[in-house]
Amino acid sequence: MTECVNDPLDFLQEKTVITENGRRRLDILIDFMEALPPEAEQHFDMVDWVNHKGDSELDGAHGLEPGSVIDDSTVLVQCGMAACALGWGAVCPALRQEGLRLEINNAGFAHPIFREYRNFDAAAKFFEISHGQAERLFSIYESESKTPRDWAAHARSTIERWRRLGYGE
Numbered sequence: 001m002t003e004c005v006n007d008p009l010d011f012l013q014e015k016t017v018i019t020e021n022g023r024r025r026l027d028i029l030i031d032f033m034e035a036l037p038p039e040a041e042q043h044f045d046m047v048d049w050v051n052h053k054g055d056s057e058l059d060g061a062h063g064l065e066p067g068s069v070i071d072d073s074t075v076l077v078q079c080g081m082a083a084c085a086l087g088w089g090a091v092c093p094a095l096r097q098e099g100l101r102l103e104i105n106n107a108g109f110a111h112p113i114f115r116e117y118r119n120f121d122a123a124a125k126f127f128e129i130s131h132g133q134a135e136r137l138f139s140i141y142e143s144e145s146k147t148p149r150d151w152a153a154h155a156r157s158t159i160e161r162w163r164r165l166g167y168g169e
Contacts, residue, residue: 017167018159022128025095026137030155032092033085033148041147045082046140049119050102050110085151086112086123086138100126133162 018026036044045051083102089095090102090112100122101113114122123134136142137155145151 016128016130016133018133018162019128023159025098025127026155026159028094029085029089029092030152032094033088033152033155036088036148040088043082044084044088044146044148044151046084046138046143046145046151048082048084048087048109049112050083050087083110084138084140085143085145085148085155088148095126098126 083091087102087110090100092100099114102110103113104110111118112122114126117125120131120134120138123129123138124131127134127137129137136158143151143154145154
């Protein structure tokens with residue numbers, strides 16, 4: 001019996017074979033998310049890269065000023081702060097060392113950056129995957145993850161599915 005592995009959104013996405021380096025970086029992020037302490041769950045939200053619940057904008061909240069870079073996970077566990085998997089990844093020391101960052105823009109919102117790329121483009125370039133694959137991993141529309149461990153399981157199953165389809169490693 002042949003397994004049906006058609007993706008209903010295949011027509012929207014180009015497929016990229018995951019490179020060894022990209023897979024290594026994804027594994028670092030997955031391991032980091034699984035290792036976060038249970039109290040990090042209240043600071044995890046796939047809705048935004050980073051958000052401050054209760055404030056209408058980040059400007060000035062917890063010392064986050066436009067143009068600043070969030071370089072430390074202690075900001076994400078302060079009162080009201082939450083980040084998605086990529087937001088958390090941007091404060092992972094091993095991934096920061098390789099260039100992934102969170103930067104506050106002039107409107108006071110945090111965005112993942114890698115080199116000159118932002119948001120899903122940053123994720124795609126950093127993890128060496130297609131834009132569509134980055135959306136599959138990091139979009140709230142693709143992941144119903146409620147905790148860092150949920151996201152890690154989502155990422156592992158997504159990567160395994162890509163492998164079975166021939167565009168994993």
